[in-house]
Amino acid sequence: MTRHLYRFFPQLENRTITVPAGSVAEILNAVNEIAPGFTDYVLDEHGALRRHVNLCVNDTMVIDRKTLSDRVQNDGSVFIFQALSGG
């Protein structure tokens, strides 16, 4: 994931996090178990992906940004990164 998130969740730094396969929402909730509060940074209060956050399953951009129902298979990877902007 983007290293920007390590500032808020140092326990995730330099780790490849392995969690059970499932929907992207389930994956993120599993990460939230390791790093409480994590989902508040990447999702809004309705569980939708925040506007300037992107997420890929393997090399494909997530389709369902609202409920994150896209499936992640065994041995699949999830990448989280943010749009770059501003100054």
Next chain:
Amino acid sequence: MSNMILLGTRKGTVIFDRISDNWHPRQITHAGIPVCYTARDPRDGTIWASLDHGHWGPKLSRSRDHGATWEVISTVKYPKGARHIVKYLPTPDFVPETPVAQPEYADAAVYKIWNIAFGNANQPGRLYAGTIPGGLFVSDDGGDSWGLNRPLWNHESRGGDLFVGDATSENRWGGTPASVDYGVFEPGIHSIIVDPRASEHIHIAVSSAGVIETTDGGQTWKGRNCGMLMDYLPNPAADWGHDPHFVTSCPGQPDHLWQQNHCGVFYSDDGAQNWKKVSMPDVGVNFGFPVAVDATDGRTAWVVPARADSARMAIDGGLFVARTTDGGQSWQSFCDGLPQDNAYDIVLRHALDSSGDCLCFGSTTGNVYLSEDRGETWQCLGNNLPPIYSVRFG
């Protein structure tokens, strides 16, 4: 007299401490994160900062040890079922006077925590947070948990109770340009005033709706915009649609309220029942964002005027502060210590504050100025700060 100044800036929180009559900045906190508002709770000394993360959503940050350490609060959230009528981005064909034929709805999400206010001493733990898109949140446990004030959210001026169904009245709240950064055009609550005499008596101000009052602790709300004028609309004296930039009151005389907006400086001496325009464009007092009121004399207020409205910059390249001591009947301008050449500063709505004889303001150009003689002379505390969103004495 306060010994602390809190700055919310585009690049973090900057705290100045008064040490041996000199003001010293600490190293920046929340470095790199936009901080749109900071304030110190006078009841217990807790310092609050509103983090305006561009990517990761709005958060509150709280320090209970005078700024040494901070913790993040992520609990300002709209409840499930909170909806609002969607406004639209101001495109060239956007006609705000024409209501949308069929309302469209969106689930409410917090875009910005624009203002933080504190309850009176008889309500320990009570805090308020004003947000874009226009929800007022209340905490009774010192900010650990927050709840949406539903009577205001469900007000008839916003279309009624959208938790239970579609709109039953027309939405009269407009968007604020401050929301456009989030890709929306929604209203925001930027001013929250708790009456020191009665905790259940609160005024809030909304861009773009106006001033709204409750006298029963938030169970019912009424618009208080009588006398307000919007020069740019067909009906300048409409009940709703006003865009107060900032509203504040005199702690010692709470019925004296002041506001600065697009169309002038407005003053009320009857608890916002009636507003009176007290601008004097011929002396430069008309457009601006912040207003500060004396702690004991409700007739005394300060503004930092700017060139209205399309320019939004210092007038003729010179920065000055105007003060009235007679409820806006006359204004006196002060520029001693302020730049008079090539100054293009604009001072935003939360970026002027007073404490005793001291005033302080910061600009989007990163300049901070302090007066210790009620605004008559000024000293510079810094020229190279990030754009400044808020200034509050601690």
